[in-house]
């Protein structure tokens with residue numbers, strides 16, 4: 052018997068193809084060099100895994116559904132990972148170690164991970180639900196890509212809307228009051244609150260709620276302690292003025308963290324590009340940059356474009372790298 056035979060294959064079933072489930076698969080694939088784990092991911096949503104945090108952008112029309120997909124395995128059994136979408140787990144037999152899906156399939160496991168996230172809380176208001184428990188016409192929750200479609204469909208002919216639930220927005224507003232300096236911009240009708248605190252020409256704090264289009268440049272300047280541009284409105288509104296709110300990619304130091312969620316530096320992105328990654332998606336697959344909150348996407352795309360342009364001047368690129 053060879054050493055490889057002695058490492059028995061283990062079956063991992065992950066229920067939930069969301070942010071946690073897809074991250075687990077990614078990390079396992081990265082560490083399981085001997086391919087010991089045979090993984091099955093079961094998700095009841097019909098889509099590939101996506102970044103739920105960016106759903107608001109899809110609803111606002113500032114991001115497409117495809118742009119928020121996570122760098123995760125496609126529905127296939129390649130690479131020891133099978134992803135089954137549009138299928139719900141309806142039963143778990145812990146004694147037999149088998150899960151049953153709503154299409155009647157039984158899937159055995161050695162290890163089971165429940166990465167099923169949370170459900171939207173619907174307050175017990177009379178008349179909000181039909182007899183079968185579903186929401187009445189005109190009411191929707193906001194948790195999934197399909198919810199986005201439903202809300203947009205409802206909004207098409209609607210003239211008035213009531214939103215229940217403020218979540219972290221309320222807490223962040225309280226936090227905002229503690230700051231003494233900076234010019235806040237409130238646009239209550241559009242759910243927008245922005246504030247950038249500047250001391251000695253550098254950003255010391257910021258709040259961007261609602262419209263977060265300048266979050267990437269603001270975080271870059273904050274991380275790097277960079278001097279803010281002369282036209283400070285560019286920190287609050289994308290496309291305002293002629294100056295760019297961030298520095299050009301060439302001036303970002305290699306050690307600067309570009310993707311804070313995944314701790315990816317500009318140097319790591321450059322190394323990734325030199326190893327063959329030619330698009331922001333390629334970089335995301337290899338480094339996970341852009342797959343957290345997503346606000347660094349413009350910066351990553353800028354770096355990739357800059358690297359491509361620099362490649363026509365090889366000496367310049369190698370000097371910079």
Ligand SMILES: Cc1cc2nc3c(=O)[nH]c(=O)nc-3n(C[C@H](O)[C@H](O)[C@H](O)COP(=O)(O)OP(=O)(O)OC[C@H]3O[C@@H](n4cnc5c(N)ncnc54)[C@H](O)[C@@H]3O)c2cc1C
Pocket residue numbers: 066067068069070071072093094095096103104105106107138139140141166167168169193194195
């Ligand atoms: C609109 C919105 C905005 C948000 N904004 C932020 C933010 O700004 N910052 C932040 O930190 N967090 C935010 N969150 C919360 C964040 O999205 C969650 O914390 C995160 O998605 C949790 O990841 P998860 O993988 O545990 O669960 P999820 O991403 O919810 O994934 C769980 C998946 O499991 C599926 N599932 C459940 N039961 C079953 C079953 N029986 N069989 C098969 N599949 C099943 C679910 O349908 C879902 O697809 C936001 C959430 C929403 C809805």
